Every structure is written in structure tokens, then in C-alpha cells.
Amino acid sequence: MADVISADAPAAGLSISETSKGTERLHRAIFIGLAVALAVAPFVAYPVFVMKVMCFALFALAFNLLLGYGGLLSFGHAAYFGMASYVSAYTAKHWGLTPELAILSGTIIAAALGAVFGSLAIRRQGIYFAMITLALAQMVFFFSLQTPRFTGGEDGIQAVPRGKLFGLVSLADDRALYWLVAVIFMAGLLLIYRIIHSPFGQVCKAIRDNEPRAISLGYRANQYKLAVFVLSATLAGLAGATKAIVFQLASLTDVHWSMSGEVVLMTLVGGLGTVFGPIAGALVIVSMQNYLASFGAWVTVIQGCIFVVCVLLFREGIVGVIAKAIKRPL
């Protein structure tokens, strides 16, 4: 089954093949705009909140890399996000690693986990793929629940020290940490942008749109799929590892399947297969959770409604709609 999930959003399908000078300029402007917004944000908004948005945006970007450009819907991305956050928290707290090393080790574990799960999951496609990733992620959840020595069980790993960057700069102050997170986020975004626009990204999209044809052209589809899967898991891990340092906590929430659902929602709201969509989606969903927190279970209901509305009426997502309006891929 050739997954057409993002071919449905025409703007996305066009984005690479028609990268014109104008589009490139527009994208550059957006990057600069984002950088400026991030530079100003901590002075106007609550820095912890902005950091949370960035972590989830990076997570959604990583997820979108797999779905939007690999055509594979993973319902188990919480596994990489959560496992990386555990490893990052554990190494920072118990081994006393500096934050950058802790984040790095979390990311590496996510990559390894992605390689194992990816090689299992890409044996099937479409809906089966979604269910297998979900079930594998559930195994990670039970593993986390049952190894309290490592994960702290339901308490999670708490009071993770933010430590000193490179052993020199203390990150205890929210502002100081903010710059680190902003740099990680921008680096992740640039990397994903680069991947999408590389020859490798082109082949991935060819496979997404028509796998048998890509195979007949001599591409080893499975290797490409696995590669994009691992990349996506790694970046999701980067997001999770960073989140653990920001909140000084890694917990079961990060590996639970509802987290996998949330990242799907963010990507869907922002715009599947658009470069910048997941960022918008993460901003919307995280703000919503933040400001509606007092409504308790209604948050779930609202999230469900957004899901349904997006699937029925709004499949392009926020950024997809904008892209359509200005007739340029975003």
C-alpha cells in the first residue's frame, strides 16, 4: 500500500520538486523570523513555557519527518522520546554527566532503539505499521514501569540537576537554560530542513509516493525507510532528552501511548508534510493544555474534537492552509 497520507495535502507534495528561488527566500525569512521570535520570547513570556513548546515542536518535527516524508505513521514515538528522557535524566543525576553529554547519551539510546524497532516495524506497512509501533512502544512503557531502579517507576526520575554546560556555565537559571534549548531546537530544525531537501529526502519521498516504482528504479526502499525511521527516532530522542533537563524530571507520561497520540495531533493540527507545520501545531496544543489545565478531563474531549475536525475538514493543517493561500510550500 503506497501511503498517500501526505499526497493528500497537495502543498506538501509540491514542496521539494518546485523549490524555486522565491520559496527559498521565503523559507530563509521564516528561519530568521523564528530566530528573532525565540530571541525575544524569554523577555515577554514565561521561559519554561517557551522551552516546553520548543521541546514538543522538535518532537513533532521529528515525527513529521517520518510521516510527512517517509509516509509511515508511527503510533509509538513516545518510546524514543521517553526513553531518551530517562537516559538523559539518569546519566545527569546518577553519573553526574554534564547536560550536553546527558542529552547526547539520551539521543544515542533513542537512535539505537529506533534501529531495533524500525527494522521490525518496516516489515509491514500502513495500518499494520502503526499498530506494530504502538505495541512496541507499549513494551517500552511496561519496561519503564517495571524497572524502578532505572526509571524510578511511577515516581519518575526527579530532581535531575540541570548542571553546568561543558562543566562551566550554570544552567540553574531559566534564562541560561533557555538559550541552550533554543540552540538545540534551531539546530534540529535546520537539520530536518536539510534532510528533506537532500537527495536522500527526495528518494524517501519517491518511495512514499510509489514504493514499487522506486524499487524498480533500483532504490533499496527498506534501507531508506529504516534510515528515515532512525533519524526520526533520534531527533525525537533529542527532544525528550532536552525536556528531561528542562523539567528536571523524566516520567512515565513521556513513554505512555497518549504521548504518541499527542505528537500525531500536533503534527496534524500544524500541517502534515509541511516543514514548519509541526511547530505551529506544538504551539497550539501546548498552549491549550497549559491554559485549559483546570478543566481536567475536558482537555481530552477538546483534543479529541480537534482530531476529528482536523481529519474531516482541515487535513492540511494550519500551515498547510497558509501555504495553499500564498501558493508556496512551507
Next chain:
Amino acid sequence: MFELLGIPPQALFGQVLLGLINGSFYAILSLGLAVIFGLLNIINFTHGAQYMMGAFVAWMGLNYLGLNYWAALVLSPIVVGFTGVVIERLLLKRIAHLDHLYGLLLTFGLALIVQGLFRNSYGSSGLPYQIPPQLAGGHNLGFMFLPNYRGWVVIASLVVCLATWFMIEKTKLGAYLRAATENPTLTQAFGINVPLLVTLTYGFGVALAAFAGVLAAPIYSVNPNMGADLIIVVFAVVVIGGMGSILGSIITGFSLGLIEGLTKVFYPEASATVIFIIMVLVLLVKPAGLFGRTA
């Protein structure tokens, strides 16, 4: 715990029987998923929520209308099945022409809404539902004390599963259904109302989930979250069985219940994961699932 490893064979029979009971729920639920998947090609993520609705409708029937368990066993699947029909007509139909993954996302959203609404209205602590008086008590089978109700669950689910299998494989209606699964356009050309068939199938699959919910109500507390975690296990069951055959999903459901039951005796810590581990093994050997046809 190790003193339990030397359990006498009689005790083992007890555990096997209990495993079968759990397997009954897996079987009915995975059967419903398979029926829906066969014709609509979507994985119904709302299945868990619909199982929960089945239990809740039984509870509401008892507490608001005074309907007893037996009435609920018939009415609840009809009521919930009807909501399924509405969902298919109003929502799923609109996205039928799209990638099937959208169906997964849509039903996931629906599951969140349904669970959230029930949690708002009834809280999460669960509501009591008594075992019907006719099935209260139990029998001492020598090797174990078998509550009558549990015995009933196994029998009822076996009957329902086999009836479904018979209907699909041996009746005319089933033939239409199978034809529409193979080639909807051609079937439509033969004058069979395929859209109606699709709607009814979805309603029927949902009704199966609700039936399982009513069966579960007296054993587990009626709780808005009761389906949420179960459904993921059932997904794994479905992956293991492969969704090609109706009989396959029934057999897989019962046997995985059995395996899980035995794990609970020998290594209880792993009983939550054993099904997922089997899933990985099956995927390595037979990616299409035990009874699946390679797509």
C-alpha cells in the same frame, strides 16, 4: 513465589481456565476489529471506548431504567451498535476515499472524546455492577472454585464468536460481505447495496465490542478507562493473528488469553508484556501474522 512453581496439575487447570476467560474478551474484541477491517479497511481505535460504552449502557439501563443484566446483554449492543451506525454515516463515510490511516486518526479522536465525556460525567473510580442473581455463586470443580459467571462468559463468547463465523462463512449475507470485501465495485455492480453493507458491518463490529463490555461489567468495575489499555493489547492480538481470517482472530484471541494466563502463574511480572513479546517473535518469522495473507 517459588513455592508456587511446584503447583499441582489441578491448580494449573484452574489457571488455564482463567486464561480462557480472558481470551474470550480478546477473541470477541479482535473479531469485531477484524470484521470492521475486512470491509472498511480501517482500524477502529474507538473499539475500546465502545467496549466501555457497552458496559456503561448496561449500568445506565439498570440504574435509570431498571433493566436487568439479560435485557442489557441484548439492548446494550443494539444501542451502541446504533451509535456506530451513526458514526459511520456521519463521519467515516466522508473519509472513506482517503488513506486508511485517516480512519485510524479519526477513530482515535472519537475514542478520546467518548472517554473524556464519560470521565466527566461518572468520574474514574468505577461504578459497581452486580453479577446477575441467576449466575451468582459458583461450583467447586475439585481443582478450583469456578464462579458461575466466569463459566458463562466463556460459553457466551464462544457462541457469539462461532455464530459470527457461521454467518460470515456460511450464509448468503456473509457471502455478500465477503464479496464486498474482495471487490466492492464489482459487488455493487451486481446490485448489492455496498454502502449499506459497510454501515451495517461497522455497526455489527461495534455491537460485538459492546457485547464484550456487558460481559465484562460484573467482573471489572464499570470504568471510563476500562477499554483504553485493553485495546492496545487487542491490537497486538490482531497483529499476531493477521486480519485475514475470522476464525484466525477467534483462535488467536483464545490462545493468547491462555498463554497470558499461564504467564501469570510462572512469571507474573511478564504477564503484561508477554503478548507484545509474542508479537515481535511472530513478526520476525511471519510478518503477515499467523493467519494473515500477505498484502
Next chain:
Amino acid sequence: MKFKSLLLAGAFAALMSGTAFAQVSVKVGVLNDRSGLYADLSGEGSVIAARMAVEDFKAADKGIKVDIISADHQNKPDVGSTIARQWYDQDGVDVIMDVPTSSVALAVNQITKEKNKIFINSGAAASDLTGSACSPNTIHWTYDTYALAQGTGGAMVKAGGDTWFFLTADYAFGHALERDTAAIVTKNGGKVLGAVKTPFPGTDFSSFLLQAQASKAKVIGLANAGGDTINSIKQAGEFGIVAGGQKLAGLLVFITDVNALGLQTAQGLVLTESFYWDTNDQTRAWSDRFAKLNGGKKPSMVQAGVYSGLLHYLKAVEATKSKDPTVVMAKMKELPTDDPLFGKGKVREDGRKMHDMYLFEVKKPSESKGPWDYYKQIAVLPAEQAFRPLSEGGCSFIKK
């Protein structure tokens, strides 16, 4: 955002001028589960209890202005710690109350210490809050796992239930409950015949109950909580375990759980609590008032603890005319506690609130006179006996 904070500041200034006579203004955050498993035993009821405390204390007359805000932590440590951080950083909250679910309580405990505020926990069970995770900023008010184990474990053995089998939810909290209770059972001369770890969260306990039945232990200890406890009690009834002569001991059961189970199912269950509405005239009077505000539901011990804890906090604020956490906390530990719900007691140096605990047995349906008439008292455990001795907690700031 800037505009919004300006607006807020304006509104705040207006409020301040309106209550210019107020000497101290404190903000209380009730953080608990408002939608999940523990919503019934804490939730909105705890907020009602907090309001009643402010009212009964006549705070306004004494020149103390009290604001109460509340939020839902969904039993997730990350959600809880985000809210706590934001409350302290941005919303000017002085004291956080309640916080059921040990994992969230430990997270809030940590943040409160970091930000030097006050945390009065009523809802959580973890005895670590006054042990290895103790903090000079935390008071653990209502109960803890040690006291529950001491009550249920100790008393059951004395009553002849000297052989035990545990059904333990396979997560850190379940393990802790089993460990604490098993220690007390053995100490009192009882014997633990076995234990089985059940997957968490679980729905089907029949297989484990069968193992418990086969062990022939006199008491089956349920080292689990919430839905697990409810399901295991329900299924024990189904398999005729209580009818067969074995007793069930709920190591963490609240009156709201008994209400959810119904007496038919819960009868005979033995459990420990620190508060029951039908203890004396004072508790009855207070609980009637509470029930009127809470849709007819009687208070749980957690909700009673929120009332009692906030009352004591306000007393300390009045006495010191300050809301400086260090000053207020010192006063709270110095002043003896006294309120209609828990009677006389004190707050120990390590933050442990000391009061008596009670061992109850759930009544048979025939013994109950009506709704919420659920318990008969079996024993009273004096505070010194119920709670872990100061020296054994391993709290870091207590001088040995």
C-alpha cells in the same frame, strides 16, 4: 503577554486597595486530582474543605486575606511539577495543599524546597516525604504508608491473622506498601507465606487471587491502590475468598472506595484511616456541613486533612503576622495543633503531623443504618505508635 501582566497588576492593585486593612495576604493553591482516580477522595472536596477552613478561622476579621486557587495534576508528576513551578514563579502562591499520588507529591516537595515555599501534603501516602526525601518546607499531614502498615498489619496479626499473602501492584508504591507491611507482620510474630506481583494497572486479578487462595494464608494483603484495589476486592468476592474464611486487608483504601464498592462487596474488609466522619459530635457536625456543600458526599480523611492543615497554617500566619515561609514553618512546628477533626496533636520536626490512627472494619449491609454508615472501629493507634519514630526516618536535617 506584557499587556496581560499589566492588566493583572492593575487588577491586583485594585484588589489590594479594596482590602487595605488586610495586613497579610496569602495565596493557597490546592493541587490535586480533579478528574482521575483520586478525584472523589480529594478533588473539589478538598477545595471545599480549604474554603471552610478560611471561613471557620474568620481570616478576614483577623486581617488575613486568603485567596484559594486550584488545579488538576492528573496524577502525573510532570503536570504537577509544571503547575507548582508556575504557581510559585508567576502566580505568587505561598502554600500548596493536598497533592494526592506519591509521585506528584515528591515532585512538588522538591520544587517547594527549591523555591522556599510551604507544602502541606494531605493526599499522598509515601512515608519518604518525612524520610529520605524530607524537606524543611513540607508537612505531611494526614497519613502515610508506615502508619497504614502499622495499623492494618499490626492489628491484624494481634487479632489472630498471623499468616499473610500479598497481592502487590508491580510498581514502586506497591512494593513499598508490601515491604512496610511485611516488616510489621513479621515483627508482631506473624508470617508472610508469599506474594505475587500483579501487573499495574491491572483489571483481572482472578489468577492471582487463586494463588492467594491456594496459599491458605489467613490474611490477603492488598498492596495496591485505586482501581486495582477495587477490582481485586470485587473479584475476591466472586471467587468466594472472604466466604471461604480468608480475610482481606486493604493497605490503602479510602471511604470513597468503600462507597464505590458498596457494602455487599466490601463487607469485612479491614483498613486503617486517620479520620472517619462518624467518630464524635464535632466530626459529625463538620461533616454534615461539608456534605451539604459537596453534593451529599461525606468527607474523606484527605479532605479533612486539608481543612485541618490550612487551619493550622493560618494560625501560624496570625501568630507571626508574616508569611515568610521559614518563620511560619517554625511557628507551625512550635504551636500544638488542635482542631475539631483530628483533635490535639503536633507537627514533628521532620514535618510529620502526629495524631491517632484508627483501625476499621467495613460493616455488613445489615449493620449499616444508611448511606455512608460504613465503618466500625476496631482499635485506636496512639500517634507515637502509629507513626515512624523520628530516629528511623533517615531524614537528613534531623540531628541524630
